[in-house]
Structures are given as C-alpha cells and as structure tokens.
Amino acid sequence: MRLIVTKRVKPLKFGGIIIPFLSIIVGIFLATIALYGLARVPPLLVYGAIGQSLISPQMLQTFVMLTILGVALIIPFNAAVWNIGAEGQIIWGMIMSAFIGLTVAVRYIIVSPSDLPKYTNMPGMFVLPTPTVSGAYAVEALSMNPGAAICLMLIVAGIAGAVWALIAGLMRAYLDIDEVATTLIMNYIAYYAYNYIVYGPLQGITISTSGFGLSNALHPALRFSRISTATTATWEGVALMIAIFVIAWFVLRQTTFGLRLRILGSNPQVLRAAGINVRKYIVLALTISGAIAGLVGTILFAGNLYQLIKIKTITTPPTHNIGYTAILVSWLSMLDIRGVPIAAYIVASLFQAGINLQSSLGGVSGGSAMISSGALTYVLIGFVLTTFTVLRVFAEYSIKVVREGR
Amino acid sequence: MNAGLIAIILGVGPAFAAYYLTAIGHGLFEKSGILNLAIDGVFTVGVAVAYVAALFAGTAVAGSVAALVVAVAFGLLIAYLATKLPISHGAIGLSIMFVGYGLAALIAVPIRSQINAVVSYPMNVGVDIAFIIFSIVIGVLVHYMLSRTKLGAAIRAAGENPHAASSLGVNVLRVRLIAGMLGYALIGLGASFYFLAYTPAPYSEGMGMGQGWIAFAISLSAGRHPILTILSALVFAELLYNKFVLQGYLGLSVHITKMIPYLAALVAMVIFMVTPLKRKLAPPRALGKIYFKEERTV
Amino acid sequence: MYVPDSGEIYVNGRRVIFTSPIDAIRHGISLVSQIPQLIGSLTISENIILGLERFGMMANIRKVENYIREESEEVGIKVDPNTEVWKLSYTQKQLVELLRAVMLGAKILMLDEAITFLPIREKRKFYKFMRKFASQGGSVILITHKIPEALEVADRISVLRRGKYVGTVETRAVTIDDVRKMMFGERSAQITYERLPISTPDEKVVLDIKDLWVMGDYGAFSVKGVKLQVRAGEVLGIAGIAGNGQLELVQAIMGLRKVSKGRIAILANGGLEDVTNKGTGKVRSLGIGYIPDEPLKFGVSMENNIEENLAMLPAIAKGIIKWRQIRGFANRLISEFNVVTPSSRTPVKLLSGGNIMKVLVARELSIARKLLVAYNPTRALDEVTAVMVRKIIKEKVLKERLAVLLVSEDLDEIFQVSDTVAVMNSGRIVKTFPAEKAERDQVEKLMVM
Structure with missing residues (x-):
C-alpha cells in the first residue's frame, strides 16, 4: 500500500473555509480522546468548556491581542520568513513601555507617613500601596501629559520590538542564518533580560516590590481604559487592533511592498529577475512584524498587568506564551489577512476553553484538576494545529491510497 | 586538585549526558534533512513519561526505556509526515511541540497529585562518570555511523539533496524514518536522564520545557557534529550546572548567567556562517525543504 | 525519473516498468547526464556506495574504496575515492559518474550529453573505454548534439527531433550533412517562412x-x-x-x-x-x-x-x-x-x-x-x-x-x-x-x- 500525492490543477473549492473548520472539529475530537485517555477528563466537560468560551466576554482581550499578533506574523509569513520570536518582541515592548511609564512619564515624590493623607486624594497623584524600604511612602506624579505618555510608550515599544526582530532579520538576510532558530533563541534571551531588569533597573522602590522581582505599578492615568467590568479588553487595545488591521491590509493589498512580500513567499526568483533587493524585503518583513509585536507589549503592560512581574520559570512568562499561540492564528488564517480575526476568535476561544475547563475540573477525581489551564490549552491548540497542518495539504494536493502490486 | 573542584567538574555528568544525547539525537535527525522543531515538545513528554514509568516500575531504567519508546514514536511520525506529504517542516514541528507540551501535563500531573515520590538514578561520583562515559561512547558510535557507514552516507545524502540521493539509490523515506527513530531514541534517552539523573525532583508541570531548545542550540552551535558537540554540550552543561559558581566567580547577575548559553549559541551560529567552518559544518542543504516528487500512476 | 504516460519499454525482450532510478539500475541501465547528479558534500566512495546493493546499511565505506581503485583503472581514470565531490572539477565529476555507472553493473550505459564538455583528451580515453565496453557485450547509448562526435564513436545513429523519432542510420553509410538534414528536417536548406523586414541599426x-x-x-x-x-x-x-x-x-x-x-x-x-x-x-x-x-x-x-x-x-x-x-x-x-x-x-x-x-x-x-x-x-x-x-x-x-x-x-x-x-x-x-x-x-x- 502506498500514498500517491498529486498537485491539484485547481485548488480545492472553498478549501480556505472547509479545511480550517474541519481541522478544528477533528483536532478537538482528538484532543478529547487524549484528555480522556490520559487524564480521565470527561469529553462532555471539554465540549461544554469550549461551547461556553465561544460566547464568553473574557476572551475579548485575548482576541484583541491575537488579532494584532496574527497580523504581525502574517506579514513575514507571507514572505516565507518565519518569525517565531514574537514572544521576545512582546517582552521588549513591555520592558520599554514600563521604562517610559514608570520612569520618563512620572516622577516619584517621597513622603513621610504623616504627610501621606495630603496626597491620597490629590488629583494626578498615585500613592504606591506599600512603604519604601526607609518607611516613607512613594507617590507617582505625572511629569507629562498622559496621552503623550501613552503614545510615547507605544512608539518606544514598537521600536524595541522592531530592533529585536531586526537582529534576526539581518542575520537571515546577510549571513543566511535560519531565522526560526535565531528568533526562538532570542525569546529566551529576552526572558532573562526581562528578569534582570525587574530585579535591576526597573525594580520597585517599595518593600513589597524591591528585590522581589516586581516593578512599581503604573500610574492609573497611564492605564488603558477597560471596555466594561466583564472583560479585561480596553478601548485603546481595540482601537489599535482596528488601526493595525486596516493599515496592514492596505499595505499588503494596495502597495507594491505588500505585493512583493507575498511574491517573495512563493517565488523569490521572480523578484530577483525583476531587479528587487530580496534581502531588504526579508529584513523589513521581520522588522515590521517585531514592531507590531512590540505594541502588544504595551497593550499587555498598560492594559492588563500595570506592573512587570518576574518570570518564575521560563515556561510561564507574563505573555502566557501568546506569541507562540499567535503562530496558530496566522496559520489557521491560511496567511490571508482577512482570515486573521476569524482565526483569532477561534483560538482565543480555545485559549479561554483551557481556562474554563480547568475551573470545571474541580469535581473530577484522579488528580486531573491539578493540570493547569495552560497545559489544557496546549492540548487543544496542539491537536487542532497538527490536524490542520496535515489536512491543509488537501487544499492543493489530492492524496490517494493505492494497493501495491499490479 | 581538591575534592570540591572535582565534584564541580564531574557533577556535571548527568546534565552533560542529558543535553549531549539530546543534542546529537537532534543533529542526527536534522542531518537527514528534516527541520526538527518538535524537539522541545517531545523532550517535555519524555520527561513526563520517564517520571511516570520509573515511578510505576520502581526503577529508573524503565523510565529511560519508556521515554525512549515514546520519543521514537514521535520521531517516526514526524519523519513520515515531513517526507511523505508536501508539508511545512516548521508547521508540523511546532504543532507537535504544542501537543507534546499538553500531553506531558496530562501524563504526569494527575499521577503527581496522587503519589509524592520520585524514582531516580543513584547520585554519586561513580554514576556521574558512568553517565559521561556512556554518552561519549554513544556519541562516538553516532559519529562512526554518520561518517563511516553506508547508512550515514545515505542520511547525509538525504539531507543534502533528497532528489539526487534518490537517483543515487537511496530510499529517502526509509532513511529518514531510520534517522527519526535513532535521533528521537537519543532525545528520549536524554530527556529521561534530564529528569531521572540531573533534576530528580517531584514532578511539576512544565518540567523539561525549554531544555529541548537548549539542546537544539547546543547541536546548532557545534554544526551538528557529534564529536564537536561534546565540547559545546560540556560548555553549556557546565554553564547551567555551575551557574551559581559562575555567578559568584564572575559577579554576574543570575539572570545574565542563565542568558549566556543562549547568547553563546547565537554567537556560535554567526561564527560558523562567517568563517571557513561554514563549508565544513554547514547545515544540510535540503534542511526543512519540502521533499515532494509528483507521483503518477502507471 | 519519469514514468511514461503510454508506451512500453523492453529490456532483453522482457517488458519492464520503472518507477524509480533504482528499478532501472537493477535492470542494468545506468544514466549519466550532462549535469552531475553527485552529492557535493559526500566523498566519491560515499556517492558510489549508495547505489551498490551488495553493501548493507552498516557496511563501512572503506570497503568500497578498493573496488573503486580497481575499477577506476579499468575505466582508465584516476581518482582518490576519499575526495569530497565538491572539490572535483567538472571533468572529474563526470568521470566519477561514469565510474559509478560501470560499478553499478551497467549493461546499458546511457550518456546524455555526458561527455560533450569533456576536454578532448579525456574524451578520447573514454571513446576507447566505450569500445571495450561494447566489445564485452555491453551497449552504450550516447546522446549528443555534436554530429562529429556521433560519427566518431557510434555504430548506428538515431535522430530524434522535437520528441519524435526520425530514423536510424548506419554510421559508415552517412556524412555529416545527411545527419544534419535529419536533425533539422527537410526544410533544412530552404527558408519556408516570411523573413520580417530587416532593420538598419543605428550607430548608437x-x-x-x-x-x-x-x-x-x-x-x-x-x-x-x-x-x-x-x-x-x-x-x-x-x-x-x-x-x-x-x-x-x-x-x-x-x-x-x-x-x-x-x-x-x-x-x-x-x-x-x-x-x-x-x-x-x-x-x-x-x-x-x-x-x-x-x-x-x-x-x-x-x-x-x-x-x-x-x-x-x-x-x-x-x-x-x-x-x-x-x-x-x-x-x-x-x-x-x-x-x-x-x-x-x-x-x-x-x-x-x-x-x-x-x-x-x-x-x-x-x-x-x-x-x-x-x-x-x-x-x-x-x-x-x-x-x-x-x-x-x-x-x-x-x-x-x-x-x-x-x-x-x-x-x-x-x-x-x-x-x-x-x-x-x-x-x-x-x-x-x-x-x-x-x-x-x-x-x-x-x-x-
């Protein structure tokens, strides 16, 4: 018996829709088998958690970030440049946002406990909850316009992410070093740099933060504003998502730059024959991708966390590995930017499903309740992604099984 | 030489064995032309399987065998899919990595929450030395196989140019399946040593995650050469095992110390690509390339 | 390399179907083309051993080296089997390809423009080998567009034009012009199409x-x-x-x-x-x-x-x-x-x-x-x-x-x-x-x- 694989003359009709959906269904089915077989998680619980997550407002923030990151990744992916380093780029975005938000945009007033009441209700003042090492209290006072400060955070975070990706881009374009390996390794470097910074330059000044791997908290005026209390999503995040999506769509579809990026992915020789500097495009694709990922760092910091928190183990960064999860989003979208929000919605639901499932495991015996939501998400995402990777071959190829012997 | 220093040097044995075996397994597999991005996921599964199997069988050896078997299954799957179907190696590798991360938790966490015990290899200097010798012997064998036997030539041919290899008489699928089996056997073994000998602590979720990437970097920084990998694995293992010593000695922050192996890997990659070593230790030309031959019915 | 869409191939009177180059090699057919198919990062012995079925997977490459030395003398070329192929010149690579074909036990040797670009001295040596090979019961199919070459070595010449078989002639009976006519077709001599107006170029x-x-x-x-x-x-x-x-x-x-x-x-x-x-x-x-x-x-x-x-x-x-x-x-x-x-x-x-x-x-x-x-x-x-x-x-x-x-x-x-x-x-x-x-x-x- 053997497989015969042939390229289709015409791609499968509606393959762009059927295949992702089929993969999700088959993938979830396989995941339930694994969950039941290995950890006795009842399948109904899994389906319930997924169903619930599809309409849960809690996944909105994940959706926003995944859409932005999906767009960020689709740009180089279209050019067959594989940016696996969104994690590191987000981390640098967070670090630089924190740098702006915690040092440039505010100044610290040290006040004695007796003077504290004066500041607690003073407009524009933010009292850090615990005293400093010396027993005095620290108050954050804005030193610049909050709107300008937020813009500055975004700009600097974007630059930081871009520079981090640029390094890998230059190595790929000029030294021919595989960007998959470099961007990946650079994630770990970024994680440790982050830890170094939260224990060093950006460590907090209060007794509960200094030396504990925590930064000061962000001044409330610099925080993004929540859409509602039911969700962690913010107006600024949503606005950025829409803006980035529209701009990226425009660039990819309406400019020669975007057109050539898309051609670079399928046929670099054509571009060379047309006289286009392919290296420049590789570097730019990665840099732009890194810049957008850097912005997600700001969204995460100023929209959700408000504080840099040390990474205890490198498997649990403050990003919740969303930079890796976003790879799934861009793949599920079949590298078509219009598919990104849909893919992001599905993946955000699976992400949320992991959390929902975790909380509903409490009553299940056999210790599976101890499995973290992250691991459950990995199971769901992993199986969907694997199924999709295999099934997507059918979009362009037909596969027949024939018996050996004639 | 004082005893403390000897302990520092030899104590690295289990860590060395874990990283070294994983790295040469990875290198061996990639020599056949398949980009191996699933390594970290399978390593994590290997750790979980080793923990559970050793616990149930009551002996660490059983843990190693089980991890090896499970890893081989993954290796064969990846080799088959990436060779037989026109599939992106990166996509299938990372997908399986996610599956691996998830499965590891499913396998080990429920057990861990019920049983609070660890079965591991004994820890003493003799065992440390045994680990070093064992893994170097394996490394030499792998080197011999790759550079001196027909199988090795076939693996390298499949990695360099599978189409040409096929016309020279290589059955690319079979050779890649063998490479996947052998490579992942070593990765499984390495993962089991990582847990059962290097860090035998009560299992916690995510154990082993990221270590596969370190082995990836070790292999890459030695140009996938099994003998050179001894050196890079030793450097990495010493850096990781003795990070506290290093930290005190150089006065570096612990975070920077942890970062050094990764920086070293990046620097090593750059060095290889800008020096004459590029030719000698160049990655297989067809690494990660889709090998797809239009087949037509007769 | 290709599987025919229709038609049949017979070797020694038996119908065969080849689905891979190995199949053809097993039937004693070896191809050497104009472009060397060897793998550059492998040594000569490694390239050759890959096709030799009498060596098992774990066989040491050393074992094949002696064979190579013997056979290469036979073929009339000098090579160090331990050299990596990328270090060889084009000529040497082609000679290794030929050596490989012979070592694979070829009964039918197909040379697809394989020696076209070899220097004349190497060519002559090879012509001699081909004669010997043929006299020992082997067959050589030499594909070339150089008519003088075909006339020099071949016993019979077959002409293919645009994928179609034109005919076969005995070398002794034809001249260079006869073969040229067969290659370029009947209208070879006259112009049967309208020549577009000739332009007088500028000085620029x-x-x-x-x-x-x-x-x-x-x-x-x-x-x-x-x-x-x-x-x-x-x-x-x-x-x-x-x-x-x-x-x-x-x-x-x-x-x-x-x-x-x-x-x-x-x-x-x-x-x-x-x-x-x-x-x-x-x-x-x-x-x-x-x-x-x-x-x-x-x-x-x-x-x-x-x-x-x-x-x-x-x-x-x-x-x-x-x-x-x-x-x-x-x-x-x-x-x-x-x-x-x-x-x-x-x-x-x-x-x-x-x-x-x-x-x-x-x-x-x-x-x-x-x-x-x-x-x-x-x-x-x-x-x-x-x-x-x-x-x-x-x-x-x-x-x-x-x-x-x-x-x-x-x-x-x-x-x-x-x-x-x-x-x-x-x-x-x-x-x-x-x-x-x-x-x-x-x-x-x-x-x-």
Missing part, C-alpha cells in the same frame, strides 16, 4: 560586452571570453543548442549571475555605463526588458494574478498601487496579445502555458525602453501567436529603435527576426553574420560542431 551601441567570462553552476566556465555589441534598432539573434553558455550569458547581462572577468556596459544618459556585477535592480532601472528561460519559474509568479504580475515590477508600479490603472493596462495587454483568460484577476497558474508566456512577453515589451533580452521568447506559443509576437518585437525595433538580444534554440525564429546572427558554441561566439549573409546550413554546422 546599447549593449556592449567585452571579454566576458562567466562560471556555470558546476564549477567550470560556461561563457568564455564573449564579445558582442547590440545597437539601437537591431535584433541580435544568438543561435545555439541549449547548454552552450547562452543561459549564463543572459543571466550575467541581467545581473543574476556573477561575472568572473570582463565588462558589460549598457547605454545610459547618452554614454555607456558599466553595469558589471551591479545587480539586477541597476540593470532593470535602465529600461531593460527580460524574458527569461524557464519563464514559469523566473518570469511570472504563478500564485498571483495577471494584475499583480504586472504591478510587481518597479517600472510599472511604485508605492501605492493604483489598481484601476493597472487593470486598464492589463486589459489592454490582454486584448492586444489575445490572452485567453477569464479576467485580469485570474491567478496565472490557471492559464495555459502559451497564455502565461503571452502575459510575460507583453509585460516585458511594454517596459523595455532601450533593450529587450529574451531567451526563447516564443517557445510555448503556437505558430500563429509566435509569429505575431515576433512581429510586435520587430515593430518596436523598427519604430522605437529598441535593441534586442534574442537567444533562441529555434533557428526559424532566429532567421525570422534577426538583423545580425551570432552562433554560440561551447561558451564562445564562434561567428557573427549580417542577416542577409547568414546561410542556414552554415549556421547549423557551426552549432553542432
């Missing part, structure tokens, strides 16, 4: 090449000291059989291949500007159109539609693409060239080969302001369209004083449009004729010598 030189040396893919020079000039209002046709350095010459002109020695200059701002190794972007920016060989790989992006394939060129769109304008342009080209396509937004891969070619030719002609470099521009086109394309090219030459460098394996095409005919053989321009003085049989002879 658009492309000037001096002593050009370009390396091929396999470590030997493919272009050896070419010197040529194309003037405004001139079509320079380069005739030659594929693989004689034309491809490398064209790629070097377009900045797609490194020039080892020599100079390429293109007219810019009134004077000749040196563009040697300056990159394709520079060459293109001077208003040069390019129709490459393997157009589906290097000319158009199959995944994209016609409009996108137009807009990708810097000469057509910059920055923000005005799609409406591009669409108008695309539709104009579609109607002018009779491109059969549902719309200008149809992915190119869904068009037929001929229509893809039309899109490419139309695009490149539309942007060529000074010079068009074309490699087999009408290969995939039907006769009517081909003549039409040639007419359009010629019209641009006559009216807009475009200079054209036309490389073609199709002599009809060369004769129909060229104002000057040059013949390229083994990396050299062997002769140049003004069109009216070019004799077809003379050109053919120069091509196959």
